Amino acid sequence: MSIIQKTATEQLALLNSGELTSVELTQAYLNQIEQVDGQVGAFLRVETESALAQAAAIDQKRATEAPLGKLAGLPVAIKDILCTKDTPTTCGSRMLENFQPPYNATVVEKIRAADGVILGRTNMDEFAMGSSTENSAYQTTQNPWDTARIPGGSSGGAAACVSADMAPLSVGTDTGGSIRQPAALCGCVGLKPTYGRVSRYGLIAFASSLDQIGPLARTVEDTALLLEVLAGHDPLDSTSVKQPTPAYSETVKQPLENLTLGVVDRHFGAGIDPEIETAVQSAIQVYESLGATIKHIAMPHADYGIATYYIIAPCEASSNLARYDGAHYGYRTDQAEVVAELAEDGSDEGPLVRMYRKTRSEGFGEEVQRRIMLGTYALSEGYYDAFYLKALKVRRLIRQDYDAAFEEVDMIIGPVTANPAFAQGEKTSDPMAMYLEDLYTVTANLAGVAGISLPCGFTSSGLPIGLQLQAAPFQEEKLLRAAQMYQAATDFHTRRPELS
Numbered sequence: 083m084s085i086i087q088k089t090a091t092e093q094l095a096l097l098n099s100g101e102l103t104s105v106e107l108t109q110a111y112l113n114q115i116e117q118v119d120g121q122v123g124a125f126l127r128v129e130t131e132s133a134l135a136q137a138a139a140i141d142q143k144r145a146t147e148a149p150l151g152k153l154a155g156l157p158v159a160i161k162d163i164l165c166t167k168d169t170p171t172t173c174g175s176r177m178l179e180n181f182q183p184p185y186n187a188t189v190v191e192k193i194r195a196a197d198g199v200i201l202g203r204t205n206m207d208e209f210a211m212g213s214s215t216e217n218s219a220y221q222t223t224q225n226p227w228d229t230a231r232i233p234g235g236s237s238g239g240a241a242a243c244v245s246a247d248m249a250p251l252s253v254g255t256d257t258g259g260s261i262r263q264p265a266a267l268c269g270c271v272g273l274k275p276t277y278g279r280v281s282r283y284g285l286i287a288f289a290s291s292l293d294q295i296g297p298l299a300r301t302v303e304d305t306a307l308l309l310e311v312l313a314g315h316d317p318l319d320s321t322s323v324k325q326p327t328p329a330y331s332e333t334v335k336q337p338l339e340n341l342t343l344g345v346v347d348r349h350f351g352a353g354i355d356p357e358i359e360t361a362v363q364s365a366i367q368v369y370e371s372l373g374a375t376i377k378h379i380a381m382p383h384a385d386y387g388i389a390t391y392y393i394i395a396p397c398e399a400s401s402n403l404a405r406y407d408g409a410h411y412g413y414r415t416d417q418a419e420v421v422a423e424l425a426e427d428g429s430d431e432g433p434l435v436r437m438y439r440k441t442r443s444e445g446f447g448e449e450v451q452r453r454i455m456l457g458t459y460a461l462s463e464g465y466y467d468a469f470y471l472k473a474l475k476v477r478r479l480i481r482q483d484y485d486a487a488f489e490e491v492d493m494i495i496g497p498v499t500a501n502p503a504f505a506q507g508e509k510t511s512d513p514m515a516m517y518l519e520d521l522y523t524v525t526a527n528l529a530g531v532a533g534i535s536l537p538c539g540f541t542s543s544g545l546p547i548g549l550q551l552q553a554a555p556f557q558e559e560k561l562l563r564a565a566q567m568y569q570a571a572t573d574f575h576t577r578r579p580e581l582s
């Protein structure tokens with residue numbers, strides 16, 4: 083078995099015993115990227131030189147017997163939405179094509195402090211808006227299991243690079259499913275932490291009341307390791323919660339006793355792919371055979387999740403994206419063209435307003451413009467109460483559904499997506515179909531609870547299927563232990579895609 087096929091936890095043991103150096107490991111991943119990323123397109127930028135330099139510095143530190151951080155030389159890929167000082171951070175948008183943040187995101191600092199090696203920046207839907215990574219302004223990403231299909235989104239690059247062994251660990255973000263859905267479609271593990279668990283300082287904001295940063299990896303253990311590094315209170319993010327971070331990687335292998343899992347019957351039936359339904363039902367049986375009790379629970383407001391999310395997320399996006407105006411930073415249209423155009427069309431629109439309008443029309447892609455318009459509309463006078471306030475009320479009801487469910491059960495078990503990875507281009511002209519991709523994932527964000535996606539099967543054509551577990555706020559430790567119980571009893575996570 084080549085070194086990149088081993089799990090991060092196995093690699094860590096080899097690094098710590100001195101059998102492997104960080105430079106060797108980093109180089110092995112760089113070679114794999116060189117070999118397969120032409121077919122996958124997971125990376126927007128591979129940071130070869132700085133990755134090798136970081137790895138060499140960590141190896142040197144090890145040679146002096148200085149204590150190493152938890153990642154001890156493991157490479158990590160980063161979604162291109164996290165600010166890294168003096169290096170490009172594009173958010174998948176033309177708007178930020180030449181943007182070099184003046185500071186690092188807290189999670190980037192934490193990875194470096196834990197002696198992780200930053201391998202490069204992964205592709206994503208522009209400003210994290212999308213479910214297929216087709217909304218990136220730069221490139222599409224192919225699903226490693228079938229390159230004619232999408233990897234999911236918006237963290238499509240983050241999931242595809244792990245799935246195709248181009249990185250052992252990667253960092254994504256999840257506003258409505260963007261970690262869990264691509265993890266499911268690419269056959270890896272992805273965890274959306276509780277709102278407040280991970281600092282978002284330096285995360286380019288999409289919808290601030292929903293956004294969370296989280297880990298993707300091939301196994302639950304590896305996911306636990308990376309979450310342990312990412313999580314924790316940060317004085318620079320007032321929404322991060324002052325709670326100690328449990329030692330997830332140390333407890334992840336302890337099975338849970340008396341586990342009670344809730345099944346929402348409405349998750350099944352109309353609309354779900356029968357092969358997904360079968361795989362998820364068999365996963366539920368695996369839990370039963372491991373001693374879990376299954377209870378049927380009602381989530382009466384879950385059906386309104388999509389409608390609620392697609393009001394709240396665009397409203398917040400329209401406000402957050404107002405900062406990209408061409409005056410402060412990011413893309414700016416050609417000023418001379420603005421002046422020439424105004425002279426020609428004789429409009430009484432002032433040059434400043436025209437500059438804003440042209441900048442935003444040229445800098446933002448179609449989906450981002452659609453979200454800004456939806457959000458601006460729903461927040462405008464006369465519609466605010468009817469749409470935005472109403473959505474906030476329904477959001478509260480959804481949270482109450484979760485609170486009631488977690489009185490009865492420890493976790494909720496169900497599907498991540500209703501269908502496996504679809505063909506490139508299949509849903510690009512149908513925004514509604516694309517939005518429905520998030521059916522099973524958005525409610526966790528609306529309620530702020532934690533969720534994990536893990537491999538639970540394959541379709542007859544060989545596409546991965548994901549299983550979702552959701553837990554009450556700040557129960558990531560239990561969530562990981564429950565996920566590990568399933569993973570230890572199954573081998574879906576060991577299958578690899580075949581790329582030539």
Ligand code: GLN
Binds near residue numbers: 210260
């Ligand atoms: N697909 C959802 C959207 O487009 C979720 C995206 C996300 O989680 N960043 O809004």
